[in-house]
């Protein structure tokens with residue numbers, strides 16, 4: 209499978225509008241962070257050269273992320289939770305509908321789907337005029353049970369994000385866990401023998417709803433993936449400086465980072 213980090217930034221992105229700090233004024237492309245999202249191509253079992261194209265979250269930067277990374281098709285979207293920085297790009301799925309003449313499947317837990325229905329009420333309102341301007345999606349509610357899409361098995365992982373509950377996803381030897389500040393003990397079972405983990409690490413200072421870098425290092429070492437990338441990074445963090453200080457096997461993610469597993 210192939211993974212592209214479409215965005216590695218916190219909810220406001222980096223640079224933050226009007227901010228003159230060192231990260232926001234950095235010329236290093238790795239300090240330019242769109243809102244968090246990932247694109248995955250997973251091989252469909254028993255079908256040679258056929259890939260399932262998955263998008264994790266539709267960030268407010270979704271359109272730009274598709275253009276920058278030359279992603280032109282999506283089969284299904286997995287939503288981690290309903291916070292605006294993770295859902296706001298959903299309307300732009302219209303271009304996938306039109307380009308490929310298809311409806312896109314959307315997977316999320318009940319609470320996330322409920323909030324998506326409130327935020328994007330026009331998509332679900334039978335009275336909305338459907339003249340091509342409305343996303344075509346099939347919503348599928350998931351729980352904590354494993355599920356599969358075109359034979360690709362996906363395991364939801366449930367964890368805390370302050371008062372909110374978020375789903376991460378394990379696909380093969382890869383797991384993606386953004387917006388996290390506490391992983392329940394029982395969920396560590398699902399995270400054994402990972403080749404790559406993407407995990408939330410907002411900044412150095414503690415935060416009530418996100419792992420700090422030190423907390424994320426502790427959780428990463430407990431999980432023990434061969435390689436861990438930190439994401440959802442704010443402007444307190446300067447890529448090169450912070451990256452040098454991380455233990456072996458842990459690095460900061462950055463926009464357009466791509467890897468194969």
Ligand SMILES: [Zn+2]
Pocket residue numbers: 218219244291293294387440
């Ligand atoms: Zn977020």
Ligand SMILES: [Zn+2]
Pocket residue numbers: 223224227228229230231232233443
């Ligand atoms: Zn700044």
Ligand SMILES: [Zn+2]
Pocket residue numbers: 289291369387
């Ligand atoms: Zn969030």
